[in-house]
Amino acid sequence: MNHRGFTIIELLVVVAIIGLLATFALPRLLKTKERAQVAAMKSDLRNLVTIEESYQAQNLKYTSDPGSDYHVSPRNNAPTIRLTSDGWTATMTSANTDKQCAVFVGSTPIPPATQEGTPACATSGSTTTFP
Numbered sequence: 598m599n600h601r602g603f604t605i606i607e608l609l610v611v612v613a614i615i616g617l618l619a620t621f622a623l624p625r626l627l628k629t630k631e632r633a634q635v636a637a638m639k640s641d642l643r644n645l646v647t648i649e650e651s652y653q654a655q656n657l658k659y660t661s662d663p664g665s666d667y668h669v670s671p672r673n674n675a676p677t678i679r680l681t682s683d684g685w686t687a688t689m690t691s692a693n694t695d696k697q698c699a700v701f702v703g704s705t706p707i708p709p710a711t712q713e714g715t716p717a718c719a720t721s722g723s724t725t726t727f728p
Contacts, residue, residue, distance in 0.1 A: 631694045635718050637670040638689050638698040642716035645676060645687055646700060659685045659702070681705040684713075690721070697721045 603611075648663045661678045669675055669689070676687040684703020690696075698718040699710040709719035 631696070634672065634691050634693045635696050635698065638673055638691055638696070638718065639716040641669045641673055642676065642687060642689060642698055642700040645678075646702065646714050649685060649702065661685070686710075695721050 645663060645667060648667045649659050652658075652660050652663070659680055661680055663678070672693050673689060673691045676689040678685055678687045681701075681703050682705075684701065684705065686699065686701040686703075686705060686707040688697055688699045688707065690698075696718045697709075697720075698716050699707045700714065700716040701707050701710050702714055706713075709717040711717065
């Protein structure tokens with residue numbers, strides 16, 4: 598006999614393989630998107646450091662309002678900036694991740710940031726930093 602098409606067993610095998618691929622590939626894809634969003638938050642905070650340093654050089658003080666020259670990446674929330682006695686701190690979140698990023702200038706670190714001028718991110722409520 599000459600049959601055309603696939604048997605039910607062959608179709609079930611293909612469906613099982615597709616299911617396994619989706620089970621392992623989809624979480625990796627979601628993690629990639631989250632890493633990209635965290636990278637965008639870090640970039641936004643590095644840009645904020647530049648804006649703040651420029652403002653400080655011109656006005657001899659920092660500002661909690663970087664003005665219209667500062668824009669955040671899509672899906673990132675505007676940073677919360679707090680002035681300190683010798684600098685400032687900033688935190689940022691995004692709707693697409695449960696990570697929170699922070700940066701500080703001066704002698705007042707804000708978790709998860711531990712190195713002045715270098716943004717760091719961690720899961721909200723966590724002290725673990727992410728590179």
